[in-house]
Amino acid sequence: MPNYFTDNSDLQFHFNNLDLKEVINIAEEGFEQSKKYNYAPIDYEDSIENYRKVLEVLGDITGNYIAERAADVDHEGAVFKNGKVTYASGTQENLQQLKQANLLGFTFPRELDGINFPFTIYMMAVEMISRADASLMNIFSLQDIGDTIIKFGTKEQAKEFIPGFCSGEYTGAMALTEPDAGSDLQSVKLRAYQNEKGNWFLKGVKRFITNGNGNVLLVLSRSEIGTKDARGLSMFVCYGDETVKIRRIENKLGIHGSPTCELQFNNTPAQLIGNRKFGLIKYVFDLMYRARMGIGAQALGIAQAAYEEALKYARDREQFGKSIYNIPVVTNMLIDMRVMLEADRALFYSSAQTIDLKEKLEVKIERLKKEGKLFSEENTRLKTIVRESNFLTPLTKYVISESCNKITYDALQIHGGTGYMKEFKIERLVRDARITNIYEGTSQLQIVAAIGSVIKDVFKELFDEKEKKHYKGGVQPLVNHLIEIRKIFYDCLKYVEEKKDSAFQDVAAKDLVELYSYLYIGYLLLEQAEKEPKKVFIANRYILTSLAKAKGNSESIKDGLFNDILHAEKILV
């Protein structure tokens, strides 16, 4: 009877150390709703108890049911026939169970039938779902599009679309990508036009649309005739009705349960969300925080599952008269995986809480504006938090999706030849992991998104403060290592800036972002080590490994390793 919430000691650690007071206070507005809804919390403690109880319910569903069906879902996959997409039978059962459990409107307000949970708790749910079946996460987490409708659409639009998500009647899709607009979304061509009455219609093709068969689609479209860039794009919402033709679904390496569709919009009636021309520059950008964090949670869930498979296999498998778990090389690999996993989780929930606070502060400022009150203090804080979120989101997506690939890779390695066979779960996890550092922005693009903040030294004050702090629990010597890494970072940054070569700077960005990530994660782990003795081991190995890597990053940058890109044509024969 595995419960994916209660059996995960590290997730429990994070849950028990959540810092959500401000988020909950804003979200629950004096806990007034408890008078109207009997499931609304009466105070902070009650909120936390609600989250715990509900995550326990999801822990049971994910551990005992969804995980059990995952192999069949992978094998059967979503099927496309006669223009219609049918989910694998296991996926259908999963969705039915989540619907019965009322878990499909996680972050939506109660007046729209949701349960009004914070983003951070929702992310814990996404992690658990992904650990059980990564492909289900894609369908489950598309409830996210509802947030865009609530945030930027009208009240009527929210009333029209959101309750259907909560009841499980609707699933959604986010239709951004086109054949010629992948990473480069400014090139979106799908046309949005108005008839004489002012009603909007969509015409054109979208490709690689996860759950494109969903009932409600959020579609990025070109509404301004003659434009070619981001400023001509607007966001629309429409139903996946008969005017939306599904042309095909992709035959993918992994996440087979999640249908990836090519859609043709044939004069599909649509509603404009928010303002024209803000589609990409504001709404997609806003959606991306959540979407990228969602993939981070997916990667974390897959990595957790892979680590467990490796640990279990290593303990059970005997070679040379002993369990391979006791072979130092294997033990060492397992420790590396565990350290990576816990470091990732530390980064992830720190970022999730930052984004949670960002969103709630936005809500609070809107409220204050409406009430005609002052909000300059909140605004100043919001600016800081937005700066942090703009860095932490791409960093999280980059770090966790890359280590998910590394962890699944090593987990298969520990299985030896057996792991290469379809009979074992690990091969599925390896395949599912592979997409996480590609979609919602490739790793390379996450670096592009993160490097600006690194150059601006976004956490300068935070690191200054941490360096001065005295840490309990015998981890103080590790601070010196972090100080050394920071020196290396500044040294490299200076070198890159002085070189004034943009090609070189683009390539060196990865090393700079990584250097900066060691510092942020390193300090997070030191904080954790003060709370929990076992975390000292994690912090210790993480920081020592990071110091070694930092020296490598520095060598790459300063030893002119990248100078040969100027001679690419001679090398790439």
Next chain:
Amino acid sequence: MYNSIVMVKQVPDTAHISGKVMKDDGTVNRAKLPAIFNNEDRVSLELALQIKEKHGGKVTAITMGPPRASDILRECLYMGADEVYLISDRKFAGADTLATSYVLSEAIKKIDNYDFVFAGRQAIDGDTAQVGPQTAEKLNIPQITYTEEIVELTKDKIKVKRKIDGGYEIVESVFPVLITVLKDVVKPRPFDAKRVMTYKSAKSLMELEKMTEGNSLLYIDKLVHEYEGRNLYIKTLTMDDLKLDSERCGIKGSPTKVHKVQSVVLGGGNQCKVEPTKEGLSNLIDQLMTDHIFG
């Protein structure tokens, strides 16, 4: 519209037994075991909930057990039960199926107004499958056991497919009727998140009494009243509430005594080789007859 009463039981998690769990008097020391919702009872609750969703009516879950059995009543509320009752009294301790069915039938008579009484076929701790049928006898109503499927439900009749040796039979009954169900009839639904948040603090009388212990500011009557007002009181019936005959309750009213429980492990020990000849086979058959395996 049909009203259902579902009999549920909290059982020791027999899949995770450790330590000494049998007491010297031959009863189970429940405190030593993790306790869970008996699976077939959860299935029967699901069946009652599905009938309610389709045809309307009310679902009431009842359990006889110690105060901690309130756990599964809360779980019944999480799944969708409209009302739950804890039937609990120290004097019910040590009850066998006879005493249990007596108490449950009296509680059902008190709750009244039902078309169906549902129960799992049996509980995983005793495996007797007796409480359901005995309760029906005491209520003087028909019973259908080993239900595999509800075939048809009309205004005044229910048609049920029930398992028998080597197949099934389809039987029909008027209301009220007691029905016991097998584990694969329907899949129990998960807990509903909104109901979990609503009913997580529902409490039975004994749980509220515990809250008043050591707190002179809390009065039990007031507390019960407050919880009733918030719709969070798990209705609790004791021996006095049901005006029961104490001679028929608990260990006093239980003629069944567990004399000995033995775990039988089947496994081959000795091996012998039989030559594949007429003589060899004939010797083998003689040996099997001597050992009373044949004949």
